[in-house]
Amino acid sequence: MTPPETPPAAPLLQIRDLVVRYGEIEAVRGLSVSVDAGEVVTLLGSNGAGKSTTLKAISGLVRPAAGTILLEGQPLEGLKPEAIVRMGVAHVPEGRRIFPGLTVRENIMLGASNRSGLAKRALRDEVEAMFDLFPDIRRFGDALGWTLSGGQLQMVALARGLMAKPRLLLLDEPSLGLAPVIVQAVFAIIAEVRRRGTTVLLVEQNARMGLSVADRGYVLETGRLVLEGEPQALWANDEIRSAYLGGRTRPELAV
Secondary structure: OOOOOOOOOOOOEEEEEEEEEEOOEEEEEEEEEEEOOOOEEEEEOOOOOOHHHHHHHHHOOOOOOEEEEEEOOEEOOOOOHHHHHHOOEEEEOOOOOOOOOOEHHHHHHHHHOOOOOOOHHHHHHHHHHHHHHOHHHHHHOOOEHHHOOHHHHHHHHHHHHHOOOOOEEEEEOOOOOOOHHHHHHHHHHHHHHHHOOOEEEEEEOOHHHHHHOOOEEEEEEOOEEEEEEOHHHHHHOHHHHHHHOOOOOOOOOOO
């Protein structure tokens, strides 16, 4: 007798029919996406597509008007951001948001604030492990946040997010405002994070870089899902190439 097939594992993150509004503007319109454990999934789209709003809805920074957001089957919608962090979701927002008056080391340590009971020595050891992953910022460990460049700030923000030991890492526009050589360095680190098994939902306008580290991608336009698939298939799509290589522009919302 043939043994019964094992049912597929449920996604780590499941979003169904998500709607988010800012006043009269519907920023996310019935969005359904999923992320399996160990995957890197990229959300692509122009400004106003609803990408960042989707991450904010997952992390509790905005409240959905409708739909469900499940982390391993547990609903997130309606929870406070600190509760969602405790459930294993770390959000590295657009703009990095490093504390300028704290040192790099102190900023990174703040990422472990959800892990109560962590011994000081263990905390110091984990910060050193972050410096191993981000060697370019090791020598700035005692420098204040305001003294760093954009690329260095992005690395500190990533390290701080990883200090939470998240089950799901949300990355919002990690390439924004960075020189091409720094973008390459940041995405090399994201690729290493992927190799270590961290599950990542990545928002990115740089389609080439965003798809280079992804297992799958979704394309959003004005809050709606318009395409999904594996990176090679998406990049081979003429509409994707023309939209992201300057062939045409997309309408934008101020969201």
